[in-house]
Amino acid sequence: MRKHLSIGAAGAVALASIGYGAVSAAGTGLETWKSGSNHNRIIQVQKEGGVQADAGGVEVAFFSNSAFRITSPKGITVMVDPWRNDPSGAWGLWYRLDFPQEKVDIGMSTHAHFDHDAIDRLDANMLLDRMAGTFQLGDVKITGIADKHQCVAPGVVAWTEAVKQFEGREKICAPTNARHFDNTMFVIETGGMKFLMWGDNRPNPPQEVWDKIGQVDVAFVPVDGSRHILDYQQADSVVARTGAKIAIPHHYLVPETTFYTSTLQPAVEWTETHANTKLSAPKVMLSKDDLTGKTGHVYYFGSNTMIQTKS
Numbered sequence: 001m002r003k004h005l006s007i008g009a010a011g012a013v014a015l016a017s018i019g020y021g022a023v024s025a026a027g028t029g030l031e032t033w034k035s036g037s038n039h040n041r042i043i044q045v046q047k048e049g050g051v052q053a054d055a056g057g058v059e060v061a062f063f064s065n066s067a068f069r070i071t072s073p074k075g076i077t078v079m080v081d082p083w084r085n086d087p088s089g090a091w092g093l094w095y096r097l098d099f100p101q102e103k104v105d106i107g108m109s110t111h112a113h114f115d116h117d118a119i120d121r122l123d124a125n126m127l128l129d130r131m132a133g134t135f136q137l138g139d140v141k142i143t144g145i146a147d148k149h150q151c152v153a154p155g156v157v158a159w160t161e162a163v164k165q166f167e168g169r170e171k172i173c174a175p176t177n178a179r180h181f182d183n184t185m186f187v188i189e190t191g192g193m194k195f196l197m198w199g200d201n202r203p204n205p206p207q208e209v210w211d212k213i214g215q216v217d218v219a220f221v222p223v224d225g226s227r228h229i230l231d232y233q234q235a236d237s238v239v240a241r242t243g244a245k246i247a248i249p250h251h252y253l254v255p256e257t258t259f260y261t262s263t264l265q266p267a268v269e270w271t272e273t274h275a276n277t278k279l280s281a282p283k284v285m286l287s288k289d290d291l292t293g294k295t296g297h298v299y300y301f302g303s304n305t306m307i308q309t310k311s
Helices: 008-017 040-048 159-167 207-213 232-242
Strands: 058-062 068-071 077-080 103-109 123-129 133-137 140-148 182-190 193-197 218-222 246-250 276-278 283-286 297-300
Touching: 040 103, 040 123, 040 133, 058 193, 103 140, 140 207, 182 207, 218 232, 232 246
Parallel strands: 077 103, 103 123, 193 218, 218 246, 246 297, 276 297
Antiparallel strands: 058 068, 058 283, 068 077, 133 140, 140 182, 182 193
C-alpha cells in the first residue's frame, strides 16, 4: 500500500516554487483504481489488431491548448497533453473549466507542466507519461525522443525569467534544468503517416535528436501571436527541418476555454503567412492522399475544439 505524506497547502506551494508544480495539497495522485472501466478494448486489439475495420485515414481531434486525440484507422485512440490549471496557484487561472474525462486507449504527456500533464483527467486504458523509446500496439507505433523544454522565452512575456525567480536560480536551461524543463517529443506512426508531437521542445535540439525524428508528414508546433514557446522563425524552421507536409499550430489562445490572463494569443497571424486551411470543425480526417502537393501547409483549428463549453 502506498503511503502519502501530508504537506498542507503551504507546503504544496513551496514545493511548486522549486519545480514540483504537480504536487497538490491533497496529495492524492492518480486515482485509476476508482475507475469503473476496464481494458477489454486492449485485449481485443491484441487479438485483432484494432477495434474496427480500417477507416482509411487518421482522425485528428483538437481539445484546445496542446491537447489532441489521434485515432488510428483501426480505432486506437491516443490523447496527448491534456491540460489543467496550475495546482500551485503561482501562474493563476488559465482555463475556464476542467479538462473532460475523455475515454481513450492511450494517454500521453510530453512534459511535467500543468498545461500538458493532466493525464489523471483521462479515462485511459494506459498512460505513457514522458515516454522515451518505442511502443507499439495494433496499427499504432509511438517513438518517444527525450530532449529539453524551451528555456529562453522568445516572445512578449519573459515567463522564463519568472521561472528563475520561482526556482531561485539562474541556470534553468540544459544540462542543469529541473525535471519540469525536460520534454519528450512523440512520433506517432499510423495510417502510413508520421505525426510529430513537438510539445514545448526547444527549437535547436542536437543533431542526434533530429536524426531520431527523421522526416515526418504532420508536425504539431507550439506557436501563437505572443511567441510564447516558439517564435515564427523557429516554428518555420521546425516545419522545414522535419519536411512536414502539414503543420498544425497549438499552444495558442482559445478564448472559449482559456483566459486572456494566460498571455497567449491566437495563431492566425502565423497561419496566414503560409498556405493554409482554416478548419471549420474540431476534427479532421487525414490520409496519405491529403498530403499530395503540400509543403508546410497549415491546418488551423482556431476555436473549433471538442470541449463542450457553456454558451
